[in-house]
Amino acid sequence: MIFFTLEHILTHISFSIISIVITIYLMTLLVHEIVGLADSSEKGMLVTFFCITGLLVTRWIFSGHLPLSNLYESFMFLSWSFSIIQMVPYFSNHKNNLSAITAPSAIFTQGFATSGLLTEMHQSTILVPALQSQxxxxxxxxxxxxxxxxxxxxxxxxxxxxxxxxxxxxxxxxxxxxxxxxxxxxxxxxxxxxxxxxxxxxxxxxxxxxxxxxxxxxxxxxxxxxxxxxxxxxxxxxxxxxxxxxxxxxxxxxxxxxxxxxxxxxxxxxxxxxxxxxxxxxxxxxxxxxxxxxxxx
Missing domain, CATH: 1.20.1330 (f41 fragment of flagellin, N-terminal domain)
Incomplete structure (x- = not known):
């Protein structure tokens, strides 16, 4: 129950932060005079990355296997991957506009994963025999x-x-x-x-x-x-x-x-x-x- 609650909290935090990041990017497109918004969006994607990482690690510990066994888990991993791509140029100090691509992509995949369409997949299950492999x-x-x-x-x-x-x-x-x-x-x-x-x-x-x-x-x-x-x-x-x-x-x-x-x-x-x-x-x-x-x- 504790793992499920923690996963639920991290999911909503990351989803909310990505939504804020997209709002910031829309503001920067309209109002170029506001200083620091671009840096805020980069930091927002960084926080999102750690939230989704915590979510995946929590699910990994609870299920006992890498959370890649169904469509819900793969969509969450895809959202995490978008955050990874954003982090590479961020830590290498290369200015870029990747967040304009990665942030909407992350919120789309995470939004679909947490929607009612994949509700039955939200609970961790035992891997089928064919997936029990290194x-x-x-x-x-x-x-x-x-x-x-x-x-x-x-x-x-x-x-x-x-x-x-x-x-x-x-x-x-x-x-x-x-x-x-x-x-x-x-x-x-x-x-x-x-x-x-x-x-x-x-x-x-x-x-x-x-x-x-x-x-x-x-x-x-x-x-x-x-x-x-x-x-x-x-x-x-x-x-x-x-x-x-x-x-x-x-x-x-x-x-x-x-x-x-x-x-x-x-x-x-x-x-x-x-x-x-x-x-x-x-x-x-x-x-x-x-x-x-x-x-x-």
Missing amino acids: WLMMHVSMMILSYAALLCGSLLSVALLVKILYVNERINFLQNTSFLLFRNYHRHQLIQQLDRWSYRVISLGFIFLTIGILSGAVWANEAWGSYWSWDPKETWAFITWTIFAIYLHTRTNKNLQGTNSAIVASIGFLIIWVCYFGVNLLGVGLHSYGSFTLTSN
């Missing part, structure tokens, strides 16, 4: 970390496309004045920053995804006697890996960088959600442990 931590954690990084990178690419379209539209309507050139210079810098951060985050996510797929193949061979069986989850994981491999390939060609690579990453955003969440909605295949169908039985 590969659970390696495979599932790497996959969810890759989803978080790839989703953030893809959203940065979407923002990049929107910014490019906006700049091109402004150039078509206005003449080349010195003031316009000055503003376009700063927009060009922002576009380069978005492109650079998108590439870095997606590259990190691609590494996690590769490790997750390889470790999953080894685990599948131990559990089911086959490294690869073209299960729906495996198939969509392969499609996801292929899409972002194409993205990384386009980055090596200067003629395909920018808009073309951003379009590929934007497509990858939809593919990730199909792989991560869409397959679970169907409740089919060997990876159906966390689906709605199983939890309603």
